[in-house]
Amino acid sequence: MKFRPELSVNQNIQLPFKTKVTLHLKREDLIHPIISGNKYRKLKYNIAFAEAHNHDTLLTFGGAFSNHIAATAEAGRVYGFKTIGIIRGEELHDKIQDNPTLKFAQSCGMQFKFISREQFRLKSTQSLIEKLKREFGDFYQIPEGGTNDLAIKGCQEILTPNDKQYDCICASVGTGGTLSGLINSSSLSQQVLGFSALKGDFLKEDISKFATQNNWQLLTDYHFGGYAKINGDLVTFINQFKTAQQIALDPVYTGKMLFGIFELIQNGFFKDNAKILAIHTGGIQGIEGMNKRLKQKQQQLII
Numbered sequence: 001m002k003f004r005p006e007l008s009v010n011q012n013i014q015l016p017f018k019t020k021v022t023l024h025l026k027r028e029d030l031i032h033p034i035i036s037g038n039k040y041r042k043l044k045y046n047i048a049f050a051e052a053h054n055h056d057t058l059l060t061f062g063g064a065f066s067n068h069i070a071a072t073a074e075a076g077r078v079y080g081f082k083t084i085g086i087i088r089g090e091e092l093h094d095k096i097q098d099n100p101t102l103k104f105a106q107s108c109g110m111q112f113k114f115i116s117r118e119q120f121r122l123k124s125t126q127s128l129i130e131k132l133k134r135e136f137g138d139f140y141q142i143p144e145g146g147t148n149d150l151a152i153k154g155c156q157e158i159l160t161p162n163d164k165q166y167d168c169i170c171a172s173v174g175t176g177g178t179l180s181g182l183i184n185s186s187s188l189s190q191q192v193l194g195f196s197a198l199k200g201d202f203l204k205e206d207i208s209k210f211a212t213q214n215n216w217q218l219l220t221d222y223h224f225g226g227y228a229k230i231n232g233d234l235v236t237f238i239n240q241f242k243t244a245q246q247i248a249l250d251p252v253y254t255g256k257m258l259f260g261i262f263e264l265i266q267n268g269f270f271k272d273n274a275k276i277l278a279i280h281t282g283g284i285q286g287i288e289g290m291n292k293r294l295k296q297k298q299q300q301l302i303i
């Protein structure tokens with residue numbers, strides 16, 4: 001399946017309440033069904049680097065429902081790399097078939113190593129990397145979530161010259177790599193708003209490491225309790241949005257961001273006539289795994 005960055009258009013969103021604000025959604029989710037949105041942007045220059053340096057194996061880290069794991073596996077298949085996923089949680093080793101993300105990654109040829117949460121915390125230490133090299137041979141290492149300098153470079157290509165017309169750029173934040181790329185390619189007169197998808201004050205610091213401008217703000221009121229935590233209000237919102245706009249939102253990132261944007265517009269957070277561009281960073285592959293969990297708990301599913 002080819003990547004089609006040209007499919008990422010800015011689409012007008014009809015707001016279901018009275019406002020002078022306009023909201024456009026940049027459809028990065030349409031670039032590729034799996035390596036969608038920012039994961040394509042983040043992998044692009046990493047893949048080019050690995051190719052240029054004759055690596056034949058990509059190794060990366062992630063949780064069991066990670067969009068980055070799915071994207072790396074698919075990118076390996078498309079570009080002809082072996083892929084190794086170091087997955088958080090030893091207990092998952094015999095549950096691959098129950099997990100849509102891992103099942104998909106395995107079908108792309110990804111090989112897994114399941115490690116404990118304690119070991120996973122050591123993921124960037126030299127001693128763990130050396131241990132992995134003894135086990136798997138040489139590889140090109142991509143960090144968890146895919147954020148490094150080359151990823152930021154790719155994310156700087158999300159905004160185009162035409163996007164200078166917007167007053168405000170919004171994106172969901174996991175590691176902050178995507179937001180940093182947006183900040184670096186925005187105009188100083190634009191405001192860049194990050195919607196934190198998880199709890200943690202470290203995010204501001206992480207973004208500051210990569211961001212070259214100060215025209216940004218991190219909003220922390222819309223993480224719904226933490227990473228991959230959701231509630232009925234969020235599922236209802238995502239389903240209403242899908243019905244009204246015919247656009248699917250993932251529950252971990254973009255769903256939370258748009259919930260936040262709708263609420264902030266109604267609370268008068270944005271100035272009159274503000275033009276907002278929100279980035280649909282993709283992540284649709286995660287809906288199936290989330291629905292499995294919701295079904296077990298007999299809760300409302302995402303449509």
Ligand SMILES: *Cc1c(COP(=O)(O)O)cnc(C)c1O
Nearest residue numbers: 174175176177178253281282283
């Ligand atoms: C990974 C991901 C994010 C977060 O991107 P960061 O660069 O880690 O902040 C946002 N949205 C989706 C859909 C993602 O998969």
